[in-house]
Amino acid sequence: MECTMWWWTWVLGIIVIWWWNEAWYVLCSRNGKKLPPGHMGFPFVGETLLFLWYFKILRRPDDFINSKRRRYGDGVGLYKTKLFGTPSIIAYTPEATKFVYHNSETFILQWPNSAIMGNNALVSAHGKAHTRIRNLVTNVLNRPPALRRIALLIQPRIAASLQSWAQKVQFRAYAEIKKVTFENIGNLFANIEPGPLLDTLDRLFVGLLAGVRAQKLYVPGTAYYHAIRCREELLKIFRAELKKRKQNRLDGVECRNDLMDGLMDIKDDEGNQLRDEEILDNIVGLIVAGYESTSLALSWAVYFIAKSPQVFQKLRVEENVALSEEKNGEFITSDDLSKLKYTYKVIEETLRLANPAAFSFRLATEDMEYEGYRIPKGWKILPWVRYIHTNPENYENPMCFNPDRWNEPARPGAFNPFGGGIRYCPGNMLARQQLAIFLHHLCAAFKWELVNPEAEIRYLSHPKPSDGVEITFSKF
Numbered sequence: 412m413e414c415t416m417w418w419w420t421w422v423l424g425i426i427v428i429w430w431w432n433e434a435w436y437v438l439c440s441r442n443g444k445k446l447p448p449g450h451m452g453f454p455f456v457g458e459t460l461l462f463l464w465y466f467k468i469l470r471r472p473d474d475f476i477n478s479k480r481r482r483y484g485d486g487v488g489l490y491k492t493k494l495f496g497t498p499s500i501i502a503y504t505p506e507a508t509k510f511v512y513h514n515s516e517t518f519i520l521q522w523p524n525s526a527i528m529g530n531n532a533l534v535s536a537h538g539k540a541h542t543r544i545r546n547l548v549t550n551v552l553n554r555p556p557a558l559r560r561i562a563l564l565i566q567p568r569i570a571a572s573l574q575s576w577a578q579k580v581q582f583r584a585y586a587e588i589k590k591v592t593f594e595n596i597g598n599l600f601a602n603i604e605p606g607p608l609l610d611t612l613d614r615l616f617v618g619l620l621a622g623v624r625a626q627k628l629y630v631p632g633t634a635y636y637h638a639i640r641c642r643e644e645l646l647k648i649f650r651a652e653l654k655k656r657k658q659n660r661l662d663g664v665e666c667r668n669d670l671m672d673g674l675m676d677i678k679d680d681e682g683n684q685l686r687d688e689e690i691l692d693n694i695v696g697l698i699v700a701g702y703e704s705t706s707l708a709l710s711w712a713v714y715f716i717a718k719s720p721q722v723f724q725k726l727r728v729e730e731n732v733a734l735s736e737e738k739n740g741e742f743i744t745s746d747d748l749s750k751l752k753y754t755y756k757v758i759e760e761t762l763r764l765a766n767p768a769a770f771s772f773r774l775a776t777e778d779m780e781y782e783g784y785r786i787p788k789g790w791k792i793l794p795w796v797r798y799i800h801t802n803p804e805n806y807e808n809p810m811c812f813n814p815d816r817w818n819e820p821a822r823p824g825a826f827n828p829f830g831g832g833i834r835y836c837p838g839n840m841l842a843r844q845q846l847a848i849f850l851h852h853l854c855a856a857f858k859w860e861l862v863n864p865e866a867e868i869r870y871l872s873h874p875k876p877s878d879g880v881e882i883t884f885s886k887f
């Protein structure tokens with residue numbers, strides 16, 4: 412009897428706390444306008460445990476939003492919640508997401524730990540400083556002349572890696588893809604060849620990436636502390652390289668024409684060049700933004716194609732035609748790549764389903780209204796791109812890997828693998844090109860199978876098969 416009383420007291424206590432937390436936010440945010448439907452969860456943790464339940468335990472991430480739709484109805488595409496310690500609004504329809512992306516002056520980008528990226532990095536900059544750096548970075552990275560040069564620069568390493576995979580027979584594709592992606596980053600960003608220095612850089616970037624979403628605790632032993640130390644080491648290495656290049660220029664030594672040289676040379680409309688700290692922060696920031704995202708997308712392409720023999724056959728035909736047209740065995744050019752229509756459909760479909768980031772973060776810098784609902788100042792707003800990509804209302808049979816769906820364009824606002832608005836990924840064409848080059852060499856000459864086709868998928872921190880996409884691999 413006493414035990415039952417004790418138990419009921421607990422249950423009642425939890426319900427009261429749950430409702431009190433809700434009432435607190437609703438009362439504080441009244442201001443004559445309704446907050447979107449949803450629930451703020453428990454004090455402090457909010458609905459983070461529910462989020463982890465769907466993403467980590469059940470491994471059905473899309474049901475996090477589906478469960479809200481069942482409870483609170485469809486509404487206007489917004490739900491209120493509290494996640495990761497912050498009151499937040501989830502935007503889960505193409506229309507609501509577009510509204511967030513295109514009101515970029517009110518909803519500003521907030522990376523979880525911007526100190527790790529550097530204050531001058533593109534992701535940390537705002538307003539005019541952002542526009543200036545973004546234009547410069549885009550020119551160096553994402554425009555046709557840069558892409559033409561990069562296509563030829565990265566191909567030899569991709570082709571050589573695939574040859575070496577065939578010797579290994581069985582391995583984890585994600586680890587191998589990361590390796591070749593980082594080798595190309597070394598080459599592309601600072602002309603660093605594989606060897607001890609590149610291994611050190613890789614180790615430091617892995618440490619830095621591990622701190623991006625960690626608790627901001629600058630205490631030895633924490634991931635955040637380690638990430639800041641890795642950043643300091645990285646800056647030391649790149650600063651020495653920058654100094655060497657400046658001296659070389661004074662001595663009349665020829666430029667290397669890589670990204671560091673590009674960032675050193677480029678000028679804004681007023682003829683100003685980037686300061687040293689801007690160059691260094693952006694080298695680190697671009698590698699952080701491009702390394703894991705590209706490696707994951709390439710790994711998912713390997714995974715999806717292995718599960719779709721008919722897609723592989725179509726790719727193989729297209730890639731072999733392209734191969735026979737390559738002049739004198741030279742590598743494929745950026746312009747010829749754009750003719751590989753089916754390959755690009757496979758890339759779009761991979762990006763739709765791979766969703767390296769389920770959602771992104773914005774901060775409301777003032778009160779906003781959307782379809783009669785209030786988005787309060789100081790709250791986070793989360794464009795939930797993953798759900799838009801996997802919702803049957805936006806894509807027929809959404810979990811099926813079907814590149815042919817790209818015979819038609821997606822519904823407006825329903826395809827956001829690279830975000831939207833002024834923060835749209837400046838590496839999007841580079842990423843697509845890397846995928847196209849990789850698929851071109853992979854499908855023309857090799858075949859592979861998944862060792863564990865039913866391997867569990869882990870969704871945090873990024874979606875990835877739990878076996879690291881283990882494959883058997885051979886030449887045709």
Ligand code: HEM
Nearest residue numbers: 533534697700701704705708771828829830834836838842
């Ligand atoms: C498949 C690969 C990639 C994916 C899926 C991807 C995805 C994204 C997304 C979704 C955003 C927007 C984030 C937001 O709105 O909060 C973004 C921004 C960004 N990406 Fe990428 N990205 C990829 C590759 C790259 C590459 C290769 C680079 C550069 C080398 C790069 C550099 C950046 C930078 C600097 C930003 C911040 C832009 C700004 O704040 O103005 N990304 N990326």
